[in-house]
Amino acid sequence: xxxxxxxxxxxxxxxxxxxxxxxxxxxxxxxxxxxxxxxxxxxxxxxxxxxxxxxxxxxxxxxxxxxxxxxxxxxxxxxxxxxxxxxxxxxxxxxxxxxxxxxxxxxxxxxxxxxxxxxxxxxx
Amino acid sequence: xxxxxxxxxxxxxxxxxxxxxxxxxxxxxxxxxxxxxxxxxxxxxxxxxxxxxxxxxxxxxxxxxxxxxxxxxxxxxxxxxxxxxxxxxxxxxxxxxxxxxxxxxxxxxxxxxxxxxxxxxxxxxxxxxxxxxx
Numbered sequence: 001x002x003x004x005x006x007x008x009x010x011x012x013x014x015x016x017x018x019x020x021x022x023x024x025x026x027x028x029x030x031x032x033x034x035x036x037x038x039x040x041x042x043x044x045x046x047x048x049x050x051x052x053x054x055x056x057x058x059x060x061x062x063x064x065x066x067x068x069x070x071x072x073x074x075x076x077x078x079x080x081x082x083x084x085x086x087x088x089x090x091x092x093x094x095x096x097x098x099x100x101x102x103x104x105x106x107x108x109x110x111x112x113x114x115x116x117x118x119x120x121x122x123x124x
Numbered sequence: 125x126x127x128x129x130x131x132x133x134x135x136x137x138x139x140x141x142x143x144x145x146x147x148x149x150x151x152x153x154x155x156x157x158x159x160x161x162x163x164x165x166x167x168x169x170x171x172x173x174x175x176x177x178x179x180x181x182x183x184x185x186x187x188x189x190x191x192x193x194x195x196x197x198x199x200x201x202x203x204x205x206x207x208x209x210x211x212x213x214x215x216x217x218x219x220x221x222x223x224x225x226x227x228x229x230x231x232x233x234x235x236x237x238x239x240x241x242x243x244x245x246x247x248x249x250x251x252x253x254x255x256x257x258x
Contacts, residue, residue: 018140022220026213033209038252042202043193045180047174061194067168074161113171116178123179 018076020070028066047117054117067110075103145232153215155207163205197218205251207246214238 040049053059063074079099087095112122143151156194170188192198203243221227227234 019220019223022216026217029209029213033206037202037206037249041252042253043190043256045189045193047177047185050174050185051210053168070164074157074164077157078161079155100130102165106165109172110168114170116174117171119178122175 004009014076018073018080021073024065024069026075034039034067050117051119055119060114060118064111064114067114068107071103071110073119075099075106099110136145145235146233147217149231149235149238151218152211156212157216159205160212167171194257196254196257199254203246203250206249207242210245211238211242214241 036045054063077097082095083092116122170192171185173185173188177183215235218227218231218234220239221234222231
């Protein structure tokens with residue numbers, strides 16, 4: 001019944017991490033939009049300005065954590081949505097590994113981009 | 125313990141005229157989530173111009189971003205991105221409260237509030253997002 005219902009009880013690591021990352025993303029996504037559209041206008045973005053922000057340790061750490069949490073939250077969300085649509089069996093396993101792979105590629109490339117934004121040479 | 129119940133075939137979007145506020149909240153949260161994860165991949169792809177920029181040609185990054193920002197369609201799409209992001213954030217906060225058992229009896233109202241607030245924030249942001257593009 002609605003009066004007694006609460007889903008905030010142990011339901012596994014992914015379930016909890018989806019909520020934990022959501023709480024973090026609510027704040028950081030709003031901050032990201034505010035900073036790069038209202039404080040700095042998107043059309044004024046330059047590499048020099050980006051580098052100035054990304055060489056600040058706190059900002060770099062926040063943006064890198066933003067990437068990691070957004071990737072997890074998004075990829076896990078897509079997986080959950082597909083399972084909700086009835087995905088099961090071999091296809092479910094295949095989709096899981098495709099999503100894990102896509103998430104890893106996004107994370108690796110995102111970290112390379114973040115490091116390059118500090119001025120580091122990350123060319124392969 | 126929570127109780128399970130037969131909610132029918134929720135995947136049948138042909139029933140959309142019968143959808144309740146909760147169903148619309150569910151559909152919109154999924155839709156905006158798909159858009160946001162899709163955009164994240166695109167965003168990192170565009171920002172990857174920072175890699176050659178770091179090794180001596182910052183104009184690749186600056187030029188790419190500023191060229192995109194000169195396109196009116198990009199500005200319009202950014203307003204769309206803002207819309208889905210703001211709704212996903214506000215409805216997400218609502219869902220976190222619901223998970224905590226807060227506001228269970230006012231879920232419809234809080235969903236409508238999410239929609240109205242999203243609309244207000246987006247409308248108020250339009251001048252900033254399109255300035256200089258038209």
